[in-house]
Amino acid sequence: MSSMKSGGAAGGHAPVRPGARQLNRAEIIDANFIRHVESLSPPERPLDLTPYGLGADTLRDLFESQLMSRHLDLMARKLRLENKVFYTIGSSGHEGNVLLGRLTRNTDPAFLHYRSGAFMMERSRQLPAIDPIMDTALSFAASKADPASGGRHKVWGSKPLWVLPQTSTIASHLPKAVGTALGIELGKRSAAVQLPVPEDAIVICNFGDASSNHSTAQGAFNAAGWASYQGLDVPVLFVCEDNHLGISVKTPPGWVENNFRHRPGIRYFQADGLDLVRGYAQVKAAVDYCRSERKPVFLHLDVVRLMGHAGTDFEVDYRDVRELEATEARDPLLTSASQVVAAGVMQPSEVLDLYENMRHRCMQAARQADTLPRLHSVAEITRPLAPYSPEKVAAEAARAPEAQQRLKVFGAEKNLPENQPPRHMAIQINRGLKDLMVKYPNSIVFGEDVAQKGGVYTVTKGLYRTFSPKRVFNTLLDEQTILGLAQGYSYMGMLPIPEIQYLAYFHNACDQIRGEAASLQFFSNNQFANPMMVRIAGLGYQKGFGGHFHNDNSITALRDIPGLVVACPARGDDAVRMMRTLMALAYVDGRVSVFLEPIALYMRKDLYAEGDGLWNSNYPLPGEFIPLGEPGFYHPDATDALIITYGNGVPMSLQAARSVHDSTGKSVRVMDLRWLQPLNKTAITKMARQFSRILIVDEGRASASVGEGVVSAIMDDKQACALNLRIERLTGADSFTPLGDAAALVLPSVEVIVQKLRALLETADLS
Numbered sequence: 127m128s129s130m131k132s133g134g135a136a137g138g139h140a141p142v143r144p145g146a147r148q149l150n151r152a153e154i155i156d157a158n159f160i161r162h163v164e165s166l167s168p169p170e171r172p173l174d175l176t177p178y179g180l181g182a183d184t185l186r187d188l189f190e191s192q193l194m195s196r197h198l199d200l201m202a203r204k205l206r207l208e209n210k211v212f213y214t215i216g217s218s219g220h221e222g223n224v225l226l227g228r229l230t231r232n233t234d235p236a237f238l239h240y241r242s243g244a245f246m247m248e249r250s251r252q253l254p255a256i257d258p259i260m261d262t263a264l265s266f267a268a269s270k271a272d273p274a275s276g277g278r279h280k281v282w283g284s285k286p287l288w289v290l291p292q293t294s295t296i297a298s299h300l301p302k303a304v305g306t307a308l309g310i311e312l313g314k315r316s317a318a319v320q321l322p323v324p325e326d327a328i329v330i331c332n333f334g335d336a337s338s339n340h341s342t343a344q345g346a347f348n349a350a351g352w353a354s355y356q357g358l359d360v361p362v363l364f365v366c367e368d369n370h371l372g373i374s375v376k377t378p379p380g381w382v383e384n385n386f387r388h389r390p391g392i393r394y395f396q397a398d399g400l401d402l403v404r405g406y407a408q409v410k411a412a413v414d415y416c417r418s419e420r421k422p423v424f425l426h427l428d429v430v431r432l433m434g435h436a437g438t439d440f441e442v443d444y445r446d447v448r449e450l451e452a453t454e455a456r457d458p459l460l461t462s463a464s465q466v467v468a469a470g471v472m473q474p475s476e477v478l479d480l481y482e483n484m485r486h487r488c489m490q491a492a493r494q495a496d497t498l499p500r501l502h503s504v505a506e507i508t509r510p511l512a513p514y515s516p517e518k519v520a521a522e523a524a525r526a527p528e529a530q531q532r533l534k535v536f537g538a539e540k541n542l543p544e545n546q547p548p549r550h551m552a553i554q555i556n557r558g559l560k561d562l563m564v565k566y567p568n569s570i571v572f573g574e575d576v577a578q579k580g581g582v583y584t585v586t587k588g589l590y591r592t593f594s595p596k597r598v599f600n601t602l603l604d605e606q607t608i609l610g611l612a613q614g615y616s617y618m619g620m621l622p623i624p625e626i627q628y629l630a631y632f633h634n635a636c637d638q639i640r641g642e643a644a645s646l647q648f649f650s651n652n653q654f655a656n657p658m659m660v661r662i663a664g665l666g667y668q669k670g671f672g673g674h675f676h677n678d679n680s681i682t683a684l685r686d687i688p689g690l691v692v693a694c695p696a697r698g699d700d701a702v703r704m705m706r707t708l709m710a711l712a713y714v715d716g717r718v719s720v721f722l723e724p725i726a727l728y729m730r731k732d733l734y735a736e737g738d739g740l741w742n743s744n745y746p747l748p749g750e751f752i753p754l755g756e757p758g759f760y761h762p763d764a765t766d767a768l769i770i771t772y773g774n775g776v777p778m779s780l781q782a783a784r785s786v787h788d789s790t791g792k793s794v795r796v797m798d799l800r801w802l803q804p805l806n807k808t809a810i811t812k813m814a815r816q817f818s819r820i821l822i823v824d825e826g827r828a829s830a831s832v833g834e835g836v837v838s839a840i841m842d843d844k845q846a847c848a849l850n851l852r853i854e855r856l857t858g859a860d861s862f863t864p865l866g867d868a869a870a871l872v873l874p875s876v877e878v879i880v881q882k883l884r885a886l887l888e889t890a891d892l893s
Contacts, residue, residue, distance in 0.1 A: 151441065152203045152433050155218065155454055162460050163467075163477050172470030179407045182471045187251060188228060188402050189462045189471075192221040193481055195243035196459055197488040198262050199433065204489075206437050210496040211266045213280035214437030217243035219430040220367050221458050222399025224248045225409040226330060230363075233323045235306050235617065236289045236330040237299040238282045239337070241367065241431075249287050256286065263491035269498045276510070276651035277501045285653040288323065290617070293649060296337050298641055300346030300364070301606050302656075303331035304422075305614020307362035308353060311420065312615065315596060318567030319619045328416045329614075332365035335382050336372025342606055342637075349607040350422040351391030359420035363413065364392075366424065367399065369431035374444040382426055392422045399427040400458040403465050430456050510652035512689040512804075513715045519754070522710035526748035527565035535564050535592055548742035552585050552728040554698030557745055558705050559586065559623070563593055566621050566709060571598045573608055573625030573661075582627055583663065583728050605635035609660070613643050616656040621712055629664025629722070630678035643718045644690045655716025659708045665694075665825060666863055666873050667726035667774045676725070677863035679873070682830035684720055685803040691719035691754065692803035696727060696776035699743035700758060700800060706751040722802070724773045733777055734784060741777060755806035757797050757813075764793035767887055768813060770836055771823040772799040775874065779823050782879035792887050805835050811843035819886045820853045823874055828857040852889050856882050 175181060180188075199216035206214050217223075220241040227248030230236070238245060243262070250258035264272040265280045274283035274291055283291030292299050307329040313319040337343055347364070354360045366386070370377050387394045393415060397408035409425065416423040430453050434441045441450055466472045472480070501507050536542050543557040563569050571589055573581075577600045580587030590598040601608050605626055612622040626632045632639075643656050666677035684692045693708060695701035701723070711717040733740035752758075760780055769779040776798045783794035797813055799805065814820060820840070824833035833855045840846050840853065856879060859872040 150203075151450070151454075152200055155432055155457060156200055158454060158457065159459055159463070159481065160478065163463050163474050163481070166464060166467045166474040166477075168473060169468050169470065173403075173465070173468040175403065175469050178403045179410065180403070182469060184228070185402060185466060185469060186471050188224050188248065189466050190480065190484075191224045191227065191247035191251070192244050192459055192462055193484045194247040194259055194488070195221050195224070197484040198243055198259065198266075200485070201263075201488040201492050202266055203433065203437055205492050205496075210492060212268050213266055215240045215435065216433055217241040218432035219369060219453075219458065220244065220399070221462075222402070222405055222427060222429050223332060223365070223367060225397070225399070225402065225405050226332070226365060226413070229410050229413045230328070230330055232287045234288065234327050234330055235323060236287075237303045237306075238289060238292060238330075239299075239333050239367075240282070241334070242282050242332060245332075246282050246284070246287075246289065249289070253286055256284070259487055260491045260495070263488065263495040264498070266492065267495035267498070268500050269495050270501055270506070271495075271498050274651070275649050278507065278651065279649050281649055283650055285650075290654055291646070291649045293641075293645070297333055297340035297343035297346070298637055300331055300333065300343050301349070301610020301638060302613035302617075302642060303329050303362055304346050304350045304360065304607070305611035306617050307350070307360045307422070307614065308358065308611060309615040309618030309620060310361060311359040312570075312596065313618045313620065316568070322617075322619055326417060328361040328363055328413070330363050330365065332367055334372065335366055335368040335370060335377045336375065338366050338382060338385070345604050345606045346610065347386075347389060347392065347424075349602055349604065349610075351389050352602060354391035354422050360422045361416055361420045362422045363416045364422065364424045365427055367427050367429050369429045371431055373435045373439070386424045386426065389424065392424050394424050394426065396426045397428070399429040400456055400461055402458075402462050429458070432457060510650070511648045512717070513647065513652055514711075514717075514754070515714055516753070518714045519707065519710045520751070522714050523706045523751035524749045525565070527561050531564050532561065532748075535560055543745035544747050546745060548739065548744050549698060550729050550731050550742055551695070551698035551701055551723070552583055554743065554745055555585050555701050555705070555723065556587060556589075558702035559589060560592065561702075561748065562623070562705060562709050563589070563597065566713065568619060569597070569621040569623055569709075570615060571623045571625070572601050572611065574601060574603050574627055576600060576625050581625065583725065585723070585728070586625070605631050606638055609635050609638035609643065612658045612660065613638070613656045616658055617654070621709065622658040624658065624660050626660060626662045628676055628678060629662050629680065630675040632662055633680070633683060636683055639690065639718065639720075640687045644687050647716060648689060656718065657712030657716045658718055659705065659712055660718070660720045661723060662720055663723050663725045665722070665724045665726065665773055666858070666869065667724075667825075669869070673865035673869075674862040677869060679826050679858050679863070681722070681802060681826045681832060684722070685832065685835070689718070690803060691717055691801070692722060693719060693800065694722040694724065694773045694802050695800065696724065696773055696798055697741065697743050699746050700752060700798075703746050703750050703752040704800065707754055710751070711754065722773070726774055727777070730777070734781060752800065755801050755804065755809065757799050757801070757806060757809050760796040760798070761793060762795065764795035765816075766792040767794045767819040767821065767883060768797060768817040769794060769821045769823055769879075769883075770797045770799065770810065770813075772802060772832065774825055775823040778874065778876045778879060781876045782883055785876070785880050786883045786887070790884065790887065794883060799832070799836075802832050805832075805839060807839040810836055810839045811846050814840045814843065814846040814851075815849065818850050818852060819889070820851070821879070821882055821886055822853065822855045823879055824855065824857045825874055826858060827860050829860050831857045833857055852886055854882050854886050
């Protein structure tokens, strides 16, 4: 085989030699292939494929899929100049991943990076109704008819092929691949979960050698190895397609192998992605091991990168021309052409005919795709971003848990939470979680310390004992892993309730929600979803304890994520009713939400004076819920001023309102937003029209706060602005929260709210 490879690669002809930067490497590679095939001759004695474990038909199919992928790349480079194609990151040189498309099943979930054209061409053979060339052309053209994303991005994705759409991933897809693998195994052990894939499915996740260094990737490898090391089944096939480059930065020789060969809990395999015949058995061994042993595998696939990183990447700026020529001489299609001829599968003339036929098919598909409609309105673009079925969600939120199962969990009728005296928020959230886990048998709670310990603030106390380690379990101290697990579990039919211990910790893993979880419905045209309710303890007012990492008020990092629902309760009863809505949103519409729990209100019992117990609340009856966006109101008859706030601002504003009323006789209404994203602009403006004095109390930072959205909503409303309106905004300082008593200086306080209210009420009207 080695002599055939070396002779075939050059084909007896020197590659077309570039003379200057402007020469088109795609045209050179195209010409090299034709010249190479023209130099081939039928063998006197055909190569015996039997020792390599594949037949003639298989080899021909693999080669044909490689040609499909190559001509899609060539087509994209050509038609980009005509503004008919909008994406030119290609798969050329990586066509060896066609072996994975052949040797895995269309029911094996796949998370693919952008150089996976050959994989998609070959996997599509498993469902003959799919035309992968046309589907890819539609995606290149940003056509609404694109079956993967509806024209929203060039993605490798397919619902029937179980390829979950990824965009320009740099390792961010690895944590959810691990979560999916663990989800398969967890789902097999739960009668309440209906796995959407066979029980022996494995998960495929490919990436480049440069991406393997990313912290997100390292976290995923660590999580997979950690779980496997403890005896858990983690059937994930990590495929490192090593082309030895990260755009212009070279990977040191031997780095990938030495980095991954001896990872605890992960089995290392190597395969030649430049040689179909040799690589077939090597890839098969890795796939078979992963499927039979249910263990994580690192498959190191040797490939090359042809035509640069993308269409706008001029490699001669950072690579010597001789180096480019040497790389192009290792073009896997040259070797594949030599092999199909050497094995007697095809004549050289048949190879050329097939090559040109593929060129014609790809160009024809692209030109046809260019004639089809594209997205032309904001409404069209955003339609799958945040699906919402109000009536169905309301019906689901109002659906009570099964009565007998509730009695079993809580012990007796007298122990039901609605039959208990008023309690503080931490207790009510705990009871609400129990109810939700009864209502949704496929729900799971997980995160750092949530199991035996019951969480840092005991919010999950007792859930582990009540629902078993299969449904309540601890994770690694790694927020990327926690949110990656949540995505994977949701793909496999579960309703995850992951916990992030503190809001500041979320920032360590923000992209798992921003770039991955919250974008899936958008980029898959709502074909895939990863429903979940992420619980995050956060905000300030812990009397200086813990400093910034335990008093984080950076809510904007959440509100800026398209499609994400952000809820923030101020009372225990509201918390329970809002959780019911969030889980209904996940169940009905597949939505991703964050439930932001104010730590300082977890244990709060009193409102105005010590011992008054006025911030305790009764547990809501089963079926009670708060619709998405519905605010809460206090002092509904007050007419002199309006405070709009949320979270910790609610009890502080109520205290300030009483103080102002006692000293001035003025009445102040308090509006609790409760839902921070999306803001209910209709409710805000409707209330604002009734007042000429409005104070917004926002514990977020001044430069990026919820209050900015509230002010914008009011100012955009002509009826509200037509009034003699005075608006003041009280926010936190643009600062991290310091340790100790100094924390009070950077956050709104009752005293400052009182001052702002009095000044606002004393302002004379300008008539």
